[in-house]
Amino acid sequence: xxxxxxxxxxxxxxxxxxxxxxxxxxxxxxxxxxxxxxxxxxxxxxxxxxxxxxxxxxxxxxxxxxxxxxxxxxxxxxxxxxxxxxxxxxxxxxxxxxxxxxxxxxxxxxxxxxxxxxxxxxxxxxxxxxxxxxxxxxxxxxxxxxxxxxxxxxxxxxxxxxxxxxxxxxxxxxxxxxxxxxxxxxxxxxxxxxxxxxxxxxxxxxxxxxxxxxxxxxxxxxxxxxxxxxxxxxxxxxxxxxxxxxxxxxxxxxxxxxxxxxxxxxxxxxxxxxxxxxxxxxxxxxxxxxxxxxxxxxxxxxxxxxxxxxxxxxxxxxxxxxxxx
Amino acid sequence: xxxxxxxxxxxxxxxxxxxxxxxxxxxxxxxxxxxxxxxxxxxxxxxxxxxxxxxxxxxxxxxxxxxxxxxxxxxxxxxxxxxxxxxxxxxxxxxxxxxxxxxxxxxxxxxxxxxxxxxxxxxxxxxxxxxxxxxxxxxxxxxxxxxxxxxxxxxxxxxxxxxxxxxxxxxxxxxxxxxxxxxxxxxxxxxxxxxxxxxxxxxxxxxxxxxxxxxxxxxxxxxxxxxxxxxxxxxxxxxxxxxxxxxxxxxxxxxxxxxx
Amino acid sequence: xxxxxxxxxxxxxxxxxxxxxxxxxxxxxxxxxxxxxxxxxxxxxxxxxxxxxxxxxxxxxxxxxxxxxxxxxxxxxxxxxxxxxxxxxxxxxxxxxxxxxxxxxxxxxxxxxxxxxxxxxxxxxxxxxxxxxxxxxxxxxxxxxxxxxxxxxxxxxxxxxxxxxxxxxxxxxxxxxxxxxxxxxxxxxxxxxxxxxxxxxxxxxxxxxxxxxxxxxxxxxxxxxxxxxxxxxxxxxxxxxxxxxxxxxxxxxxxxxxxxxxxxxxxxxxxxxxxxxxxxxxxxxxxxxxxxxxxxxxxxxxxxxxxxxxxxxxxxxxxxxxxxxxxxxxxxxxxxxxxxxxxxxxxxxxx
Numbered sequence: 043x044x045x046x047x048x049x050x051x052x053x054x055x056x057x058x059x060x061x062x063x064x065x066x067x068x069x070x071x072x073x074x075x076x077x078x079x080x081x082x083x084x085x086x087x088x089x090x091x092x093x094x095x096x097x098x099x100x101x102x103x104x105x106x107x108x109x110x111x112x113x114x115x116x117x118x119x120x121x122x123x124x125x126x127x128x129x130x131x132x133x134x135x136x137x138x139x140x141x142x143x144x145x146x147x148x149x150x151x152x153x154x155x156x157x158x159x160x161x162x163x164x165x166x167x168x169x170x171x172x173x174x175x176x177x178x179x180x181x182x183x184x185x186x187x188x189x190x191x192x193x194x195x196x197x198x199x200x201x202x203x204x205x206x207x208x209x210x211x212x213x214x215x216x217x218x219x220x221x222x223x224x225x226x227x228x229x230x231x232x233x234x235x236x237x238x239x240x241x242x243x244x245x246x247x248x249x250x251x252x253x254x255x256x257x258x259x260x261x262x263x264x265x266x267x268x269x270x271x272x273x274x275x276x277x278x279x280x281x282x283x284x285x286x287x288x289x290x291x292x293x294x295x296x297x298x299x300x301x302x303x304x305x306x307x308x309x310x311x312x313x314x315x316x317x318x319x320x321x322x323x324x325x326x327x328x329x330x331x332x333x334x335x336x337x338x339x340x341x342x343x344x345x346x347x348x349x350x351x352x353x354x355x356x357x358x359x360x361x362x363x364x365x366x367x
Numbered sequence: 368x369x370x371x372x373x374x375x376x377x378x379x380x381x382x383x384x385x386x387x388x389x390x391x392x393x394x395x396x397x398x399x400x401x402x403x404x405x406x407x408x409x410x411x412x413x414x415x416x417x418x419x420x421x422x423x424x425x426x427x428x429x430x431x432x433x434x435x436x437x438x439x440x441x442x443x444x445x446x447x448x449x450x451x452x453x454x455x456x457x458x459x460x461x462x463x464x465x466x467x468x469x470x471x472x473x474x475x476x477x478x479x480x481x482x483x484x485x486x487x488x489x490x491x492x493x494x495x496x497x498x499x500x501x502x503x504x505x506x507x508x509x510x511x512x513x514x515x516x517x518x519x520x521x522x523x524x525x526x527x528x529x530x531x532x533x534x535x536x537x538x539x540x541x542x543x544x545x546x547x548x549x550x551x552x553x554x555x556x557x558x559x560x561x562x563x564x565x566x567x568x569x570x571x572x573x574x575x576x577x578x579x580x581x582x583x584x585x586x587x588x589x590x591x592x593x594x595x596x597x598x599x600x601x602x603x604x605x606x607x608x609x610x611x612x613x614x615x616x617x618x619x620x621x622x623x624x625x626x627x
Numbered sequence: 628x629x630x631x632x633x634x635x636x637x638x639x640x641x642x643x644x645x646x647x648x649x650x651x652x653x654x655x656x657x658x659x660x661x662x663x664x665x666x667x668x669x670x671x672x673x674x675x676x677x678x679x680x681x682x683x684x685x686x687x688x689x690x691x692x693x694x695x696x697x698x699x700x701x702x703x704x705x706x707x708x709x710x711x712x713x714x715x716x717x718x719x720x721x722x723x724x725x726x727x728x729x730x731x732x733x734x735x736x737x738x739x740x741x742x743x744x745x746x747x748x749x750x751x752x753x754x755x756x757x758x759x760x761x762x763x764x765x766x767x768x769x770x771x772x773x774x775x776x777x778x779x780x781x782x783x784x785x786x787x788x789x790x791x792x793x794x795x796x797x798x799x800x801x802x803x804x805x806x807x808x809x810x811x812x813x814x815x816x817x818x819x820x821x822x823x824x825x826x827x828x829x830x831x832x833x834x835x836x837x838x839x840x841x842x843x844x845x846x847x848x849x850x851x852x853x854x855x856x857x858x859x860x861x862x863x864x865x866x867x868x869x870x871x872x873x874x875x876x877x878x879x880x881x882x883x884x885x886x887x888x889x890x891x892x893x894x895x896x897x898x899x900x901x902x903x904x905x906x907x908x909x910x911x912x913x914x915x916x917x918x919x920x921x922x923x924x925x926x927x928x929x930x931x932x933x934x935x936x937x938x939x940x941x942x943x944x945x946x947x948x949x950x951x952x953x954x955x956x957x958x959x960x961x962x963x964x965x966x967x968x969x970x971x972x973x974x975x976x977x978x
Contacts, residue, residue: 049959051867051945052860052890053640053721059903059952112900136544148557152564157901173548305906305919353917353936360915360937 062300063116065247069240070123070295073230076223081131082188085229089126091135096122096142103151117156121145124164124295127230128288128332132183132193137175141167161342162299165335172331180205180330182226202227204287208330212271213282220285231291234284241294250298253307254314258293259284261318269326289321292334302342306352313348317341372577385510387570391489392518393563398485402515402522403555405475409535412523414468415482416516421460422483426452426490427508431501449490453483489515521562526550636913637783638946640721640867642761647827647834648724649765652732655837655851656821667816676705676747679809686812688819690805691726692787694883697805704748709797712753714741714775716803719758719786720865722827723886727757728836729823730803731769736814738773740806743813748799755803756780756790784867785913785944822882824848828866828889830858839880846875848887858889866890867945900953908947908957914940918947918957925964938965 077085100118104111125142145167150159172179181199183189203213203225215225223233231237244250263280270279284290297303297317304313317337324333380388391397398419406412426449434445457480464479465472472479493507527533530549532542548554665685668674684698692715714737716726730737737755745753757768759781770777780790791800808819822841827834832853839848845863862869863878866888872878880887908918916937924933938961945958 048860048871048892049948049956050860050862050869050871051949051958052862052869052888052892053866053949054892054954055638055950055952057907057950057952058954059900059905062903062905062952115900140544140546148561152560157903170546170548170554173551174546300906301904303904303906305904305909305917307910353920356915356917357935357937360940 060114060116062247062249063120065244065249066295067116067119067123069244069249070120070127070230072236072240073127073233073291074123076233076236077127077131077229080185080223081183081229082190084189084191084193085126085131087191088129088131088133088135088138088229089123092126092138092142093119093122095139096125096146099143099146100150100156103147104155107151107155109155112156115156118142118146121150121164121167125167128164128168128228128291128335130179130182130199130227131229132181132189132199133178134193137171137178140174141171143167144170157301159301161339162296162302165296165338165342168332168335169339172335176331179332182228184226185224185232200226202287203282203285204325204333205330207282207286208325210271212274213286215282215285220281227286228288228291231288232285234290237290237294244294244298249300250294251307251310254298254303254310255293257311257314258297258318259290261315262289262322265318265322283322283325287325287334288332289334292338296335296338302345304345304349304352306349306356308355309345309348309352312351313341313345316344316348370581372580373574376573376577383510385507385512386514386517387566390514390518390566391492391511392515393559393566395492397488397492398515399559400478401475401482401485402518403559404552405471406519406523406526406555407474407550408468408470408527408531408533409520409523410468411471411474412519414464414471416512416519417467418460418464418479418482419486419489419515420512421463422453422456422486423490423493423508423512425456426487427493427504428501430490430494431504449487453487453490454480457483518559518562522555522558525558526555635782635786635789636911636915637785638911638949639760640719640784640949642718642758643721643827644718644724644727644761645763645765647722647825647836648728648761650728650835652728652823652836652838655839655843655848657840657843663818664816665812665818668813674743674746676701679743679747682812683809686808686818688805688808688812689882690802691822691883691885692802694881697801697809700799700801704799707797709748709750709799710752711794711798712741712744712748712750713794713798713800714753714755714803714806715787715791715800716755717758717780717787717790718761719782719784720867720886722834722888723825723865724827725823725825725836725885726803727761727768728825729807729838730755730757730772731766733807734769734772736807736810737803738775739813740808740810741775742773743809744799744801744806750799754778756800758786783913784946785942788942789913819882822880822884824880824884825886825888826852827886828858830854830856830889830891841880841882843880844876845872845878845880845887848880849875849889854889856891859892861887861889863887867949868943902951902953902955905952907950907952911946911950913944913946914942916940918961921961922955922957925960930964930968933964934968938968941965 074086074089077089096118100115101111104115122142125138125145129138129141142164145163145165148170149161149166150156150163153160180201182202184198184200187198203215204227206213213225219225221235223236225232241250241255245252262283266280266283267276270276274282297314304310320337320340321334324337328336385391389395392399392402401415406415429452430445430449433448434442437444460482461472461479489511490508493504493511496503496507524534526549527535528539528542529546531547532539532545549558665682668678668682672678680698680701683696683701688697689695690697690700714730716730718724718727741753741755744750754775755772755777757777757779759779760783761768768777768779780786782790794800804823811817812819820841821838823836824839825834825836826848831849832855835852837848837851845861849861861872861875863872863884863886864870865886869886869888872887902919902922904919906919912918914937921933921936921938921941924936925938941958941961943958943962948954948956948958951957
């Protein structure tokens with residue numbers, strides 16, 4: 043009777059990492075449905091092209107990595123979906139493709155591929171594209187008007203609430219429009235209720251810890267409640283800030299990316315609070331581009347520091363216990 | 368395994384020590400601000416390289432000559448003199464570079480004078496050659512300058528083509544998308560990193576090819592020579608397919624002992 | 628009173644104790660013991676600590692939790708004040724029930740042993756402790772055994788070591804099987820020659836608890852209970868922390884072998900990907916260490932970094948390897964390096 047010499051433990055949990063990444067991909071499908079409802083089939087085509095480009099870039103880079111192509115790796119799918127959903131629906135197809143390819147070939151591959159990226163690849167791709175084609179990313183089509191596949195000059199493009207808030211104006215969005223996401227904005231980030239439902243799914247599947255988006259949104263709400271226009275109340279200001287731009291989307295899908303998030307709970311809370319503070323600072327004092335994404339990139343650079351601080355606290359605690367004994 | 372091609376490659380790398388193997392920008396990180404921030408097009412890259420040459424050469428030429436004449440007590444004047452000469456030649460450099468690429472002067476502005484600091488480091492590195500002899504210093508300087516120019520031109524061309532879609536100011540018809548983010552210094556660093564990675568890849572491919580060529584030759588009863596060392600001199604008479612050392616051994620055994 | 632370790636770190640394991648827990652304890656002894664009988668307790672003899680120490684030393688009773696002799700344990704408590712005695716019947720590992728089952732089936736002897744200790748050590752209270760998180764059982768765990776209550780201790784795996792630590796310095800814990808053997812030595816004067824072993828796992832046809840002569844080869848136990856599938860791992864002790872059995876004929880049962888578990892692991896439990904940094908191992912480590920960083924430091928042979936991160940505090944409970952979704956061998960590598968570097972340190976101290 044042959045017995046394999048596998049090390050202990052001999053029972054393992056049911057979770058597997060490819061399935062965990064697929065969970066995030068599944069949680070990104072409802073915003074695609076909403077985008078298709080508002081903007082037509084063009085949004086699905088854009089999503090498909092971006093995902094394909096991301097997967098191909100990942101295959102090319104894993105050939106060079108020496109690990110070979112890992113067919114079960116779902117992380118480029120998630121990257122492609124996030125990049126596609128953050129774009130306006132009327133943008134030419136090559137822009138999200140460039141963003142996804144940049145994110146994977148320049149930000150993920152040189153640092154070691156899946157599991158080793160220092161920065162969120164989707165956020166980095168969006169940052170690159172925001173600097174290159176910034177004005178094209180800030181003009182959104184009007185929802186509920188189906189878009190043709192090739193967008194020409196005839197489409198009406200408007201500014202989103204984020205730019206309006208930046209300029210000091212108060213965007214007029216009624217409660218129904220807010221609840222259903224019926225206002226101008228990036229493809230997948232306007233539907234707040236859908237994103238909240240996906241957050242619940244991710245919490246149940248244990249992909250996201252509850253205190254990370256909670257700390258982020260709490261920080262943003264504090265800022266919004268304290269600093270706002272004179273004509274609106276604190277509550278309205280909080281709602282507008284949460285709805286404008288891609289804040290909720292970033293809080294749910296991009297903040298809890300497992301590789302860049304610190305590992306200790308205290309470090310995670312610190313990370314989320316820092317991201318919130320930097321987001322609001324960018325919103326008040328920065329140029330009118332997607333502030334949440336850039337704030338996330340900056341906080342990614344601090345994430346090893348927070349981890350180190352939390353580890354150091356533990357080391358000192360253990361030393362104190364050992365000295366007391 | 369024949370290591371001939373490896374030795375040839377090693378000799379080549381030793382001969383071009385500042386250009387490929389000991390590249391000042393990619394290998395030692397000197398003059399990074401100018402490569403990353405200022406070299407945003409081909410014109411500016413050429414301007415920078417000429418500016419670097421004009422500030423490096425005088426230092427490299429004059430300092431060894433002067434130092435040979437100065438007595439022992441005044442040897443401490445070495446470093447202040449280097450700085451003085453580099454700064455002196457900054458003025459004509461500024462005029463010449465401004466004529467080649469006015470865009471460079473606009474982008475770099477007041478910080479152009481920092482160029483003399485970077486080139487001072489280059490010249491100092493060149494003067495660490497054994498015996499501060501003029502020919503050797505100049506040779507080293509030329510190699511370092513060639514290395515810097517190579518990187519500057521690569522970075523300048525990439526950034527201009529990708530960012531503006533032009534080459535030396537003339538627009539390219541096939542380049543329709545403008546990645547204007549490449550002009551930002553962050554992406555300049557990333558571009559430099561990729562060029563360094565490309566250099567490593569080329570180096571390893573050449574080594575691989577040399578080893579592959581060497582494997583197809585016949586085995587030689589040599590000592591193993593490490594990469595970069597000079598191989599022992601081969602005896603040209605013995606290249607005829609025989610293995611001469613065995614016959615030599617046999618000859619050395621005296622016949623008397625064999626019979627015993 | 629139900630004792631519970633609130634908010635402990637650890638993992639919740641599915642305790643597949645049935646059907647071994649409810650089945651009768653069966654004998655699998657090789658022959659009659661040939662050791663000379665020792666002097667049992669006479670009727671009406673006063674029970675003192677010294678008498679019990681002598682009795683347990685003569686009977687060579689060994690506590691099944693860590694292999695320490697009962698007389699040694701009793702000697703440590705000679706001049707100390709203690710408030711409670713706890714009969715430890717906590718089986719926090721899946722499949723293992725080699726303390727709970729004998730406690731239920733030989734409850735009179737267990738109670739008699741505990742009574743002897745309580746009288747000798749002059750303790751105020753004594754009770755049995757059982758693991759609380761056992762669900763879907765076919766039998767009921769009794770709440771009282773003779774006059775001693777049976778208290779349930781809850782918490783996540785690993786529980787037994789932490790429970791013993793948290794009960795306090797003035798509590799004497801002793802394994803239930805040692806109590807049973809003490810009772811037999813006091814009553815009939817028998818030397819301990821058997822021990823209680825659970826044979827279970829998803830490859831065993833007839834999982835049950837056995838009273839086995841010490842020194843029986845493992846292959847006899849497997850023949851007794853029957854294998855229905857070829858196991859991929861055959862381990863002694865536990866499914867989580869046990870020792871792999873490579874040679875069945877020559878691996879013998881010892882008093883601290885609590886279980887023999889034959890498992891067939893699924894192929895999907897092999898290592899998939901690299902670490903994705905999900906930090907589940909950090910949440911789960913009961914000692915508060917960072918298994919991810921320890922794994923990276925151990926794999927890169929960074930000894931000082933690993934020691935600063937707390938390599939010596941690792942107890943080898945394997946909760947991190949259990950929960951890792953990429954199925955990395957975290958616990959194995961960390962334990963290997965711990966042992967290896969400790970040996971190197973001892974060698975350098977000798978020199």
